[in-house]
Every structure is written in structure tokens, then in C-alpha cells.
Amino acid sequence: MKPSRREFSSFRYAMEGIVTSFKMQRHVRFHCVAAVIVIAAAITLSLPVRDVALLLFVIALVISLELVNTAIEAVVDLAAPEWHRLGKIAKDAAAGAVLVAAIFAAAIGILIFYEPVMQWLGQR
Numbered sequence: 813m814k815p816s817r818r819e820f821s822s823f824r825y826a827m828e829g830i831v832t833s834f835k836m837q838r839h840v841r842f843h844c845v846a847a848v849i850v851i852a853a854a855i856t857l858s859l860p861v862r863d864v865a866l867l868l869f870v871i872a873l874v875i876s877l878e879l880v881n882t883a884i885e886a887v888v889d890l891a892a893p894e895w896h897r898l899g900k901i902a903k904d905a906a907a908g909a910v911l912v913a914a915i916f917a918a919a920i921g922i923l924i925f926y927e928p929v930m931q932w933l934g935q936r
């Protein structure tokens with residue numbers, strides 16, 4: 813079935829959201845660069861498919877939460893340009909969600925990469 817014009821527009825708007833977030837937020841850029849490095853390292857070290865799948869999952873989780881964080885920041889700035897207690901709660905909680913995902917993603921990365929990296933260093 814051919815995608816309709818409406819579906820194509822939704823996809824284009826979603827892509828615009830990703831690109832805008834990438835341009836606006838240095839944390840999004842940082843996590844995208846980190847993701848490319850992690851994927852390149854996983855390919856170089858020929859990690860098992862399940863490990864690569866888990867890495868792709870946590871990368872998607874962190875970057876998705878970064879995009880949600882951008883959305884919440886924009887909505888708060890629109891609704892409460894001046895300081896507001898609820899605006900602070902919304903922005904801090906959204907940033908906290910990214911932080912929690914990033915910490916667990918780093919922990920998963922260490923667990924997955926530790927042994928292959930040690931083996932690789934031992935061969936040199």
C-alpha cells in the first residue's frame with residue numbers, strides 16, 4: 813500500500829522535530845555523537861547480535877527522552893515565559909528522565925563492552 817500524503821507529512825514533521833532538537837540542544841548532539849561511536853565500536857569488536865540490539869535499544873531510549881525533554885522545555889517556555897514553580901518541576905523532571913536513562917545506558921555499555929575491550933587490549 814502506498815503511503816498517503818498525510819502520512820508523509822506526519823513523517824516530515826517528525827523529522828523536522830528531530831532536526832530542530834538536534835540544532836537547538838547540545839545534549840542531543842552529544843548523545844547522537846556518543847551513539848555513533850558506540851555503534852562503530854560494537855561493529856569493530858564484532859559484538860553478539862543480542863548485545864548490539866540492547867545497545868540500539870538504550871540509544872533509542874536516551875535520544876527519544878532527549879526529544880521529549882526538548883518538547884517539554886518548549887511548552888514550558890510558551891506557557892510560562894516567566895519563572896513558575898510548575899515550570900521548574902516540569903523542566904527538572906524531564907531533565908531527570910534523560911539523566912536516569914543516560915546513567916543506566918552508560919552502565920549497560922560498561923557491562924557489554926568491558927570483556928570485549930579487555931580481550932582486544934590483551935591481543936595488542
Ligand SMILES: Nc1ncnc2c1ncn2[C@@H]1O[C@H](COP(=O)(O)OP(=O)(O)OP(=O)(O)O)[C@@H](O)[C@H]1O
Pocket residue numbers: 837838839885888889892893894895896897898899900901903904907
Ligand atoms: N519558566 C521557568 N520556570 C521555572 N524554572 C525554570 C523556567 N525555565 C527554566 N527554569 C529552570 O532552569 C533550568 C534550566 O532551564 P533551561 O530552559 O535553560 O534548560 P537547560 O537545562 O539549560 O537545557 P538546555 O541547556 O538543553 O537548553 C530548568 O531545569 C529549571 O530548573
